[in-house]
Amino acid sequence: MEGALRSIRAALIVMALVAAAAAGAGAFLARFAVRMPPALAELGGPLVLETAQGALALADLKGTVVLLYFGYAHCPDACPAALQTIAAVLDRLPASVRAHGLFVSVDPARDTPRMLARYARFYHPKILAGTISDLARLKQATARFRADFHYDTPDGKPDPQGDYAVDHTSFIYLISPQGRVVNLFDFREDPARIADEAMRWWVHDEMQGGKK
Amino acid sequence: MKRWFVMLAFVLAVQGEAAEAPLVAHDAWVRATPPGVDRSAGYLVLENPSDAPVRVAAAHCEGAARTMLHETVRLPDGREQMRHVQGWDVPPHGKLVLAPGGRHLMLMQLARPLREGDAITCTLLTDRGKLTVRFAVRR
Ligand SMILES: [Cu+2]
Numbered sequence: 270m271e272g273a274l275r276s277i278r279a280a281l282i283v284m285a286l287v288a289a290a291a292a293g294a295g296a297f298l299a300r301f302a303v304r305m306p307p308a309l310a311e312l313g314g315p316l317v318l319e320t321a322q323g324a325l326a327l328a329d330l331k332g333t334v335v336l337l338y339f340g341y342a343h344c345p346d347a348c349p350a351a352l353q354t355i356a357a358v359l360d361r362l363p364a365s366v367r368a369h370g371l372f373v374s375v376d377p378a379r380d381t382p383r384m385l386a387r388y389a390r391f392y393h394p395k396i397l398a399g400t401i402s403d404l405a406r407l408k409q410a411t412a413r414f415r416a417d418f419h420y421d422t423p424d425g426k427p428d429p430q431g432d433y434a435v436d437h438t439s440f441i442y443l444i445s446p447q448g449r450v451v452n453l454f455d456f457r458e459d460p461a462r463i464a465d466e467a468m469r470w471w472v473h474d475e476m477q478g479g480k481k
Numbered sequence: 482m483k484r485w486f487v488m489l490a491f492v493l494a495v496q497g498e499a500a501e502a503p504l505v506a507h508d509a510w511v512r513a514t515p516p517g518v519d520r521s522a523g524y525l526v527l528e529n530p531s532d533a534p535v536r537v538a539a540a541h542c543e544g545a546a547r548t549m550l551h552e553t554v555r556l557p558d559g560r561e562q563m564r565h566v567q568g569w570d571v572p573p574h575g576k577l578v579l580a581p582g583g584r585h586l587m588l589m590q591l592a593r594p595l596r597e598g599d600a601i602t603c604t605l606l607t608d609r610g611k612l613t614v615r616f617a618v619r620r
Contacts (some may be wrong), residue, residue: 342515345522345588346553347561349512350581353620384517391515392620417560432589436562439582456561457582 303473305451313442313450314413318373318399321386325399328448333367334467335444338456339416339437341376342388347439348372349392350456355441356393357460358467366471367446370396375411375418376435377402378427414442414450443467446474500610503531504571509616511542511588513597521595522551523586523603523616524579529571535607537577538568542603542616546590553582563587 316327327335336355340348355370362368372389374380377400380388389398401407404427411418418437420427427433443452443466451470454463509525523542529535542548550566561582569584571577579585586603595601599618604611 342518343520345512345518345520346551346563346585347582349515349522387516388518415559417558419560434563436556436560438559439561440559 303451303469305449306453309450309453312414312453313444313448314410316373316410316413317401318371319382319402320397320399321382325397327371327444330369330371330444331448332446333369334362334446334471335369335371335442336463336467337371337373337414337442337444337450338440339373339375339411339414339418340439341374341418341435341437342380342385343376344435344437347437347456351439351441352389352392352396354456354458354460354463355396358464359393359395361460361464362467362471366468368395368467368471372396372398373411374398374400375407375416375437376400376420376427377404377407378429379431416440443470445470447477502535502605502607502610502612504529504535504605504607504612506605506612506614509603509614510619511586511595511601511616513618513620514591514594516594519589519591519594521545521588521591522581523548523588524581525614525616526576526578527571527605527612528576529573531609532573533609534573535571535609536568537571537605537607539606540586540603541606542586542588543601544592544595545588546592547588548603549587549589550584551587552584 318325336358338351359368359370370393374385380400382399385398385400389396401410416438418435421434421436422428422431439456441454441456442450445451452466505528507526511523512521514521540548551563552566553561553563556562569577595618597618597620600615602613603616604613
């Protein structure tokens, strides 16, 4: 099964190489090459969020490139930097590439779906946002992405009225149109590099018929 | 801890009353606040053209109930953590960079939202006087 997939993929790559050679476009070749870090193979899984528009599953965004980030709205340094990076990536992608940002709050005690919708829109109209209000379910979902968080409160518990920071992993996950986590970026990464990688996966998945 | 900080700020304020810190500030900006958020982070580059180090020990920004010196650091397990620090040294003939994802001024409980295009004033307290800097509000 996997071998068959691999040979189909190899055939597609060969076809693309031929097409590229025919077009004489070296740039096209470079754009097409994708490589998923093997360590990411197990990363990801179902993710269903509560948003201002109702339930949103990561699977609903299949057919688009997704830039996923776990953070919290009261985060003044890392999260705005990450969201600005994501916004810059979205602005760099050609209009033909369907793409979204997805901000998942790990602080549902303070971040309501309504507030998150306004928060995300402030950074970019294509950034969606939501959370999972049940803490146990939130932990389960984030663990699938190996995203980790900890509330800086005396008892380690969140507090709707509290004034606290949340330590959290701060990576930008690149999710291919076929719904796989295909790369992980530091939130300080150059948006041009992420946009380039997003383009490659868009082209790659489109050629494999991943686009709906 | 808190008392120590207040005392230090007071001592520095008295001592630095007349003195202007021998620092040159540039690229100073604060993050515009998104809806529903009353905190922000400030960044700048400080250059020290003098022959002795200058220690930045505290800051106060217009409109913020509290301004803290913070650093975002990556923990060994991968989490990013914001830490409160006691101060930063600007080396002689060197510079100190505050930038997103690292050192920053943390503006807490802002009275008003910070809007892109505006500017606010922050005062940095150092062991060799104070420095008043205009911070542009950016996204
Ligand atoms: Cu901070």
